Amino acid sequence: MASKEIISKVWIEDGCIVCDACETAAPDVFEVLEETCIIRPAALDVEFCKPRSTEIVDAAEECPVDVIKFESTTVEVSDAEAAAVPADAPASDAAPAAPVVAPAKAAPAEAAPPAAASVHASTAGAPDPAIAALLKAATTRGGHAGMLKNADGGMASSGSTRGDARNLPPEARQAKVQAAAKKASADADAGRRAFASSGALMVGWGAFSAGAGLAVGPAFTRFMMPNVMEEPDPRIRIGKLQKYSEMEPGGVNEDYKPQGIWMIRLEDRIAALNIICTHLGCIPNWLVNERKYKCPCHGSGYYQNGVNFEGPTPRPLERFKIYVEDGIVVVDKSKKYNYELGQWDQPSSFLLV
Amino acid sequence: MTQFLASGSGMDGIKHIINVLCEPHWFLILSCVALAVFMVGYRTFTKPPIAAALAGVSTLFFIASCLDPNFFSIVSKGDNVPIVMMMVTLAFVLWIAFRQAAINDERMEKGEPLLEAGADDKVLVWPDLVYIELICLVLLTAFLVVWAIFLRAPLEQPADPNVAPNPAKAPWYFLGLQEMLVYFDPWLAGVVLPGLIVVGLIAVPYLDKNPRGNGYYTFKQRPFAIGTFMFGFGILWIVLIIFGTFLRGPNWNFFGPYEFWDHNKPAALLNVEFHDLFWIQMLGRPLPTEDVAFIPAYIIREIAGIAVLGVYFIAGPIILRAVFFRKLYVQMGFIRFSVMAMLFLVMMLMPIKMALRWTLNLHYIVGITEWFLNV
Ligand code: SF4
Numbered sequence A: 001m002a003s004k005e006i007i008s009k010v011w012i013e014d015g016c017i018v019c020d021a022c023e024t025a026a027p028d029v030f031e032v033l034e035e036t037c038i039i040r041p042a043a044l045d046v047e048f049c050k051p052r053s054t055e056i057v058d059a060a061e062e063c064p065v066d067v068i069k070f071e072s073t074t075v076e077v078s079d080a081e082a083a084a085v086p087a088d089a090p091a092s093d094a095a096p097a098a099p100v101v102a103p104a105k106a107a108p109a110e111a112a113p114p115a116a117a118s119v120h121a122s123t124a125g126a127p128d129p130a131i132a133a134l135l136k137a138a139t140t141r142g143g144h145a146g147m148l149k150n151a152d153g154g155m156a157s158s159g160s161t162r163g164d165a166r167n168l169p170p171e172a173r174q175a176k177v178q179a180a181a182k183k184a185s186a187d188a189d190a191g192r193r194a195f196a197s198s199g200a201l202m203v204g205w206g207a208f209s210a211g212a213g214l215a216v217g218p219a220f221t222r223f224m225m226p227n228v229m230e231e232p233d234p235r236i237r238i239g240k241l242q243k244y245s246e247m248e249p250g251g252v253n254e255d256y257k258p259q260g261i262w263m264i265r266l267e268d269r270i271a272a273l274n275i276i277c278t279h280l281g282c283i284p285n286w287l288v289n290e291r292k293y294k295c296p297c298h299g300s301g302y303y304q305n306g307v308n309f310e311g312p313t314p315r316p317l318e319r320f321k322i323y324v325e326d327g328i329v330v331v332d333k334s335k336k337y338n339y340e341l342g343q344w345d346q347p348s349s350f351l352l353v
Numbered sequence B: 001m002t003q004f005l006a007s008g009s010g011m012d013g014i015k016h017i018i019n020v021l022c023e024p025h026w027f028l029i030l031s032c033v034a035l036a037v038f039m040v041g042y043r044t045f046t047k048p049p050i051a052a053a054l055a056g057v058s059t060l061f062f063i064a065s066c067l068d069p070n071f072f073s074i075v076s077k078g079d080n081v082p083i084v085m086m087m088v089t090l091a092f093v094l095w096i097a098f099r100q101a102a103i104n105d106e107r108m109e110k111g112e113p114l115l116e117a118g119a120d121d122k123v124l125v126w127p128d129l130v131y132i133e134l135i136c137l138v139l140l141t142a143f144l145v146v147w148a149i150f151l152r153a154p155l156e157q158p159a160d161p162n163v164a165p166n167p168a169k170a171p172w173y174f175l176g177l178q179e180m181l182v183y184f185d186p187w188l189a190g191v192v193l194p195g196l197i198v199v200g201l202i203a204v205p206y207l208d209k210n211p212r213g214n215g216y217y218t219f220k221q222r223p224f225a226i227g228t229f230m231f232g233f234g235i236l237w238i239v240l241i242i243f244g245t246f247l248r249g250p251n252w253n254f255f256g257p258y259e260f261w262d263h264n265k266p267a268a269l270l271n272v273e274f275h276d277l278f279w280i281q282m283l284g285r286p287l288p289t290e291d292v293a294f295i296p297a298y299i300i301r302e303i304a305g306i307a308v309l310g311v312y313f314i315a316g317p318i319i320l321r322a323v324f325f326r327k328l329y330v331q332m333g334f335i336r337f338s339v340m341a342m343l344f345l346v347m348m349l350m351p352i353k354m355a356l357r358w359t360l361n362l363h364y365i366v367g368i369t370e371w372f373l374n375v
């Protein structure tokens, strides 16, 4: 004696991803539309579904997101008849190590006849059983291991993996929600009282920690600061004015590059360029022959006067404050002048010669 | 072609052609073509005899190239040896994956069980895993010792904050990022885009809920997903690392693989700004410098670039949806699709900007230097 499933009702829950699998498996039951999948009107009839039971079970099996649900009755059939359903045997041959046990498709809804609650489906007749098995493994909670556990635990426990309310038919779900709501409102009063007392506690602790934080916080911040900050004098004396005024216009003096300064001679003035690339802070090189500063990191290039013209850098090199003190030129690196802000016109950014 | 051949006889001519083909735009185009050809013909190319032949030919080519002193000096630099190894291992890993995908896809068409069917993936930690780990550990240690003995660590002089080595290269695995910095504003290329790479990778499992391909190799079922990944990883990461390692020389100029690293190689890279193209070339007017009402001058100056980017990011997803991804859109839903399309478009910004830089020398599309907003 073997058993055979008869589908009495099939429906689709939310979450269809329009993958076409079901329509391929059971074309006259499912219809895949643009946005979702529906049961064809004809298939809402029990008599229509009965002869297509295997296909429907297969489609449910194939659905990668398991949104096809059905109710079924298991009936005993003679062996001869069972053989007519070419389902179980060949499939399990094809994928012996990946047993596919459908976690109870239809939950034991009140309406369903008692003994028929759980469904033992197989990959029967699916075009590629191995894929179906793998998809199943991928979409079953707990993966392959979970499936194996289910298989071991037998049919009785198989409902536990998928026992949550989502799998119930609509009416049963509704009832569950109502019951939960009733319970929640009964708990509410007790909850409110507990909340009030714990609320007082929270306010107390909150105030305490805030006070403690206010007292200790600034002290801690100060503690984390270094006691002494060593900063070299930003003013650098770079020699007599004459040394620079005698340069050719267009010249660059690299004597103070180790201090981070290029002295440049322009048409009527001298200025101090910051050697740091304005792109990401590498140190460019002055290429005499090409008359440009070229950065080795991403290839930014600057003209002799510091204006960028190639590569990724967004803005020109910066200039430092410069002045003469007792005949000696002093560069103050703490004050910078940016071209894009129009600061190169400011008198302290250059020396007229 | 005649000009190439005239430049030197035999070997030199070939080297010259390869040098030219390694110029950035050709190099990128050719890598993309190679990737596309590979993905279209993956079933053929991964057949063991053909794959072995390809590997053999490339190895021969590599060995022959090593006879060239310039090529050899770059490839054998202590820093660059791992990248040569990376190219080999990457090719191997790609072959394995696509080979299995090819087999599976074929079997699926015939309705046969997949490679993975019947595989028992349960493995015991002890002894299966720990054993393999132990063996790997021993072999790898031995290998590293030998490597360290024969290839000296490339130590250089003590660091000097006022001198940058020329060229100054990031660690090899970051060379792709460094290449990105050449084309975008530092905060974009250094912070936003790398951040988006990480965020985008984290988002993938939430964006892509398609279970096809989970637990088994396939290419046919997921051509877009795998193709996009191969482009982002293979081209925009790996190929850029190869770029940065072998083809970027002093002053961050491009050098062909057989070219001498000349510190004084002339390179004409005069930047062109998009706002100059728009206002001066197209409209024949000077750049606007006056604020209009409450709109600052720099917004008006950059209006064309802002419009171009706006169209790219707003019309882009709509066009993608209407033309290429009608079905995908339905499957993913609005939000997922929008996020996916945005990430995709941001990724494509990279090759677009590279192409613009190489062809037009375009500096920035939108260049609001006043606010460090340069794209
Ligand atoms: S198999 Fe499931 S997800 Fe795919 S079309 Fe059918 S119902 Fe929708």
Ligand code: FES
Pocket (backbone or CB within 6 Å): A277, A278, A279, A280, A281, A282, A295, A296, A297, A298, A299, A300, A311, A312, A313, B181
């Ligand atoms: S740091 Fe100079 S070009 Fe990037």
